[in-house]
Amino acid sequence: MSKDNALLIKNVRIIAESACKEKGIIKVVDGKITAILDKMPKDAESIIIDGEGLTAIPGFIDSHIHGANGADVMDATPEALDTMARALPKEGTTSFLATTITQSVENIEEALKNVGTYTNKAGQAEIVGVHLEGPFISDKRAGAQPKEYIQQAELEKFNRWQKLTNDKIKTITMAPETDPDGEFIKALSAKGINVSAGHTDAGINEMKKAIAQGVNQVTHIANAMTGIHHRDIGAVGATLLLDKIKAELIADGIHVSPEMIELIYQNIGSERLMLITDALRAKCLPPGEYDLGGQMATVNHEKAVLADGTLAGSILRMIDAAKNMTEFTEAEIQDIVQMTAVNPAKQLDIYDQKGSISIGKDADIVLIDNNWNVHYTICRGNIAYSSEKE
Numbered sequence: 001m002s003k004d005n006a007l008l009i010k011n012v013r014i015i016a017e018s019a020c021k022e023k024g025i026i027k028v029v030d031g032k033i034t035a036i037l038d039k040m041p042k043d044a045e046s047i048i049i050d051g052e053g054l055t056a057i058p059g060f061i062d063s064h065i066h067g068a069n070g071a072d073v074m075d076a077t078p079e080a081l082d083t084m085a086r087a088l089p090k091e092g093t094t095s096f097l098a099t100t101i102t103q104s105v106e107n108i109e110e111a112l113k114n115v116g117t118y119t120n121k122a123g124q125a126e127i128v129g130v131h132l133e134g135p136f137i138s139d140k141r142a143g144a145q146p147k148e149y150i151q152q153a154e155l156e157k158f159n160r161w162q163k164l165t166n167d168k169i170k171t172i173t174m175a176p177e178t179d180p181d182g183e184f185i186k187a188l189s190a191k192g193i194n195v196s197a198g199h200t201d202a203g204i205n206e207m208k209k210a211i212a213q214g215v216n217q218v219t220h221i222a223n224a225m226t227g228i229h230h231r232d233i234g235a236v237g238a239t240l241l242l243d244k245i246k247a248e249l250i251a252d253g254i255h256v257s258p259e260m261i262e263l264i265y266q267n268i269g270s271e272r273l274m275l276i277t278d279a280l281r282a283k284c285l286p287p288g289e290y291d292l293g294g295q296m297a298t299v300n301h302e303k304a305v306l307a308d309g310t311l312a313g314s315i316l317r318m319i320d321a322a323k324n325m326t327e328f329t330e331a332e333i334q335d336i337v338q339m340t341a342v343n344p345a346k347q348l349d350i351y352d353q354k355g356s357i358s359i360g361k362d363a364d365i366v367l368i369d370n371n372w373n374v375h376y377t378i379c380r381g382n383i384a385y386s387s388e389k390e
Contacts (some may be wrong), residue, residue, distance in 0.1 A: 012051025059094025189214025
C-alpha cells in the first residue's frame with residue numbers, strides 16, 4: 001500500500017448496495033471503503049486499479065466449505081487454514097466459514113481449537129466463523145458423513161465446543177429429530193446461532209415444529225434430506241413453502257440438477273438462497289484420491305465420490321456457482337450478489353461489515369468481466385488475487 005494506505009479502483013461498473021453505478025471510482029483507505037466517486041481525487045497517493053470493462057461486486061462469502069488446494073479444516077493446523085485462505089480469492093471468495101465434518105469428538109475438538117486460535121492475515125480470505133456440520137445428524141441421511149460418529153444433540157457438549165472456538169461457531173447443521181424436545185434448538189437460536197436443518201430425515205410436520213423452535217435455514221437444499229412426496233413434502237418442500245428459512249445451494253449442476261435448481265429458484269428466488277461450494281481439499285488439485293474425514297474420495301474433473309458412489313462434497317468454485325446460476329435460471333448480477341454476499345452476510349450478522357459495496361464496510365471486492373472471469377479480488381483493502389500475475 002502507499003503512504004496513506006489508499007487504493008483507488010477507477011473506470012469500473014459498481015454494483016453498490018443501493019444502485020448500479022457506471023464508470024465509477026471506489027476509494028479504499030486502511031481496508032475500508034471510504035468513498036464512491038465520479039471523478040478521481042487529486043490529492044491521493046494511491047495504488048490504482050483500472051477497472052475498464054470490469055464490474056465490481058462484493059466479495060463472495062462461502063458459508064459452507066471444508067477445504068481447498070490440499071488442505072482441510074479437519075487437518076486442525078494453522079497451515080491448513082492458511083492454505084485455504086490463500087487459495088480462495090482466486091475464485092472471488094473473500095470470507096468463509098471453516099466447516100467441520102462428523103468425526104470423533106477428539107478430531108472435532110482439535111479442529112475447533114485450531115480455528116479458535118487462528119489469526120486472519122492480510123491479503124487472504126477471512127475466516128469469519130465456524131460451520132459445525134454434524135455430528136448431530138440422522139444416520140438415514142448421512143451422505144458422506146461417517147455414520148459411526150453420529151450423536152444425539154447435546155447442549156453441554158456444544159457449549160464446550162463453542163468455548164474452544166472462542167465463540168466462533170456461527171452455524172450448525174443438525175437433524176432436528178436428534179433434538180426431540182427442541183431444547184437444544186431453542187438454546188442455540190436464543191444465542192443467535194444459525195440452526196440449519198441438514199442430513200435430516202424430517203418430514204413436513206417435523207420441519208414446521210423445528211422452524212417454530214428456531215431452525216432458520218437448510219443445509220445444501222435437496223441433498224441429504226427428505227424430498228418432495230405428494231403426501232409429505234419433506235424438508236425440500238418445507239423450504240419452498242415456508243418463507244422463514246434460507247437455503248444453501250450447491251449450484252454445480254451435479255449435486256442438484258440444472259432443472260431442479262431452476263425449480264428451486266423459481267419458488268424461492270434470490271432473497272432466500274445462499275450459494276455455497278461445500279468444497280473439499282481436492283478443489284484446485286488434479287483428479288485423484290483424497291481424504292475426507294477419514295474416508296477416501298475419488299475425484300475427477302467434475303465431482304468427488306466415496307467408494308460406494310456417494311457424492312462427497314464438491315470441487316466447485318464460487319465464481320462457477322455464480323456463473324451457473326445465470327445459465328440455469330433467470331438470475332441477473334444483482335441476484336447473484338444477493339445470493340453470494342448479501343444473504344450470507346445478513347445470516348451471519350455481519351452485514352454491517354460485509355456483503356455489499358458501501359461506504360464504511362470492509363473493502364472485500366471482486367472485479368469480474370462479462371464472462372464471469374475474476375480479474376482482481378481485494379480482501380479488506382489488499383489485492384489478494386490478480387489475473388495479471390498468473
